[in-house]
Amino acid sequence: MGKAKKQIGTCALCLRENVETTVHHLIPKEMGGALLETANLCIPCHKQVHALYTNEELALRLHTVPLLEDDPQIKKYLVWIKKQPSSKLLKVKKSKERKKKR
Numbered sequence: 657m658g659k660a661k662k663q664i665g666t667c668a669l670c671l672r673e674n675v676e677t678t679v680h681h682l683i684p685k686e687m688g689g690a691l692l693e694t695a696n697l698c699i700p701c702h703k704q705v706h707a708l709y710t711n712e713e714l715a716l717r718l719h720t721v722p723l724l725e726d727d728p729q730i731k732k733y734l735v736w737i738k739k740q741p742s743s744k745l746l747k748v749k750k751s752k753e754r755k756k757k758r
Contacts, residue, residue, distance in 0.1 A: 695721050
């Protein structure tokens with residue numbers, strides 16, 4: 657991820673309000689999505705998406721917010737993050753499966 661523009665708003669994934677958001681390319685720029693649809697995600701959700709999934713996975717099967725929301729790998733995270741205050745700084749760890757793919 658390059659230098660992302662940050663703004664305050666609602667995360668399209670966890671729906672928390674008044675959070676710092678960055679632009680997430682639903683199809684990664686590296687996969688041809690530079691000029692395609694984007695979603696504003698809070699920084700923890702954005703980091704979690706990239707910690708769990710490769711750019712190939714995002715481009716091929718998780719290229720919309722509803723597809724991301726329905727994926728089993730992120731569902732548990734979304735239940736947890738929705739309970740977190742927007743002011744709290746959160747750490748994100750790569751999934752064990754994602755670490756193996758590198």
